[in-house]
Amino acid sequence: MVKALQYKRFGQPEVLELVDLLTLEPKTDEVSIKVSHVGLNPMDWAIMGHPEVAPNFGVKLPQTFAYDFAGQIDQIGAEVTDFKVGDRVFGTTMKGAATEQLIASAKEPGLYHTPDFIENDVAPTLAVAGLTAAVALRKAHVKNGDTLLIGGAAGGVGIFAVQLAQLWGAKVIGTASDSTADFLKELGAEQVAYGEGFTDRLKGKGITAAIDLHSFESLNTALELGVKADKMSTVIMYPEHPAGVPTATGGEAIPSDMEMVLTAIGSQQLTVPIAAKFPINDYLEAVNLQMSRHTHGKIVLYF
DSSP: OEEEEEESSOSSGGGEEEEEEOOOOOOTTEEEEEEEEEEOOHHHHHHHTOTTTGGGGTOOSSEEOOSEEEEEEEEEOTTOOSOOTTOEEEEEOTTOSOBSEEEEETTOTTEEEOOTTSOTTTGGGSHHHHHHHHHHHHHTTOOTTOEEEEETTTSHHHHHHHHHHHHTTOEEEEEOOGGGHHHHHHHTOEEEOOSTTHHHHHTTSOOOEEEESSOSHHHHHHHHTTOOGGGEEESOOSSOOOTTOOBOOGGGOOHHHHHHHHHHHHTTSOOOOEEEEEEGGGHHHHHHHHHHTOOSSEEEEEO
16 A cells, blocks of 8 residues: 545645555556655645646546656556666656655656756756746747746746746846845845735836746736737736736646756756745645745655
8 A cells, every 4th residue: 555645626725635546567667766855846836726727737536636747666567668676756747746756757748857966856846836936937039138927936947937938138126025035145136025016116127028927916017118019928827917918837848848947956056945845744734834825945745
């Protein structure tokens, strides 16, 4: 038997429970992964709390919670050639990641070898957040010389977007509370407080592109400041976003996006702050902390 964190009905974190599942054997083209760490993302609890959204992600109850994982392959099918027993791997799966055993196709586009320079607690933070940031930057046509406004810059996707944008040659201004100013400064971004007077605080800063990771405040302000919709993107799917602004999801990533993220980490041009790590039994505390949206970096569960 293996433990898994699941929900059998939609709702708030209280619907989550640790259950015992049967151990499975991989098929000829599959691998069995002993999951050690799980990275949390807003989409995890957003899907769990909105049954009208869940079908878009193939969710069928009971659903294993979370989507980002890291671990080690402990079994392979007879036809598998790209992986071997003992390989460290990470990735994302819509089957649900918070389980001690994950069965995945060896051809799964969301399954990656973990480089030696990446620790197991960092690996499960990369797929959803890193790829979503890369797609958002590309869809906003961010380029060298841009001054990019990022709404929600200190969150999980934001820490990747801030650093990748600078690698692309953009100056970054990020929205966050005043208490987060030093954190964003460490990442190389200028902090600006959201809320009343937001537009006035941005006047004269030469904003040329915008990505919103939290609400539509940054997009609406950028539009007011004259930025065109094709120089923006958002990861917020609901409610309806401003006309002409494209949405961005990690599922739209291309192989070179993950290569870019890994290369940047390997060359120490991108760091992934881990805000907190919790044992799987403390899942409720971890999810509630993630939902508060006040952490600086990623939150990780471990078995």
